[in-house]
Amino acid sequence: MSAPTVRPPLTIEQAAVALTCSKSLIYRLIDEGELQAFHLVIGAGRNTTRVTAESIDELRARRAVAPKITKRKPSPPAPPRATS
Numbered sequence: 117m118s119a120p121t122v123r124p125p126l127t128i129e130q131a132a133v134a135l136t137c138s139k140s141l142i143y144r145l146i147d148e149g150e151l152q153a154f155h156l157v158i159g160a161g162r163n164t165t166r167v168t169a170e171s172i173d174e175l176r177a178r179r180a181v182a183p184k185i186t187k188r189k190p191s192p193p194a195p196p197r198a199t200s
Contacts, residue, residue, distance in 0.1 A: 125166035134172055
């Protein structure tokens, strides 16, 4: 049995590209709890936010919508045209 594959977290920019949206929407989704993220402190005055790849996959799955299929009613016949 092999160990599960761990995918590296994404930067805000990479997450925005993956979801084809703006960086500000990524931050909003993090604030609303739709995406899981963590804050890394790299050094003095250097820090970054990373989004887990799994939370992006989960968001895509939750937001996936099956195409709506409806039957169209036939159009009523057009009225006859007046001839002059």
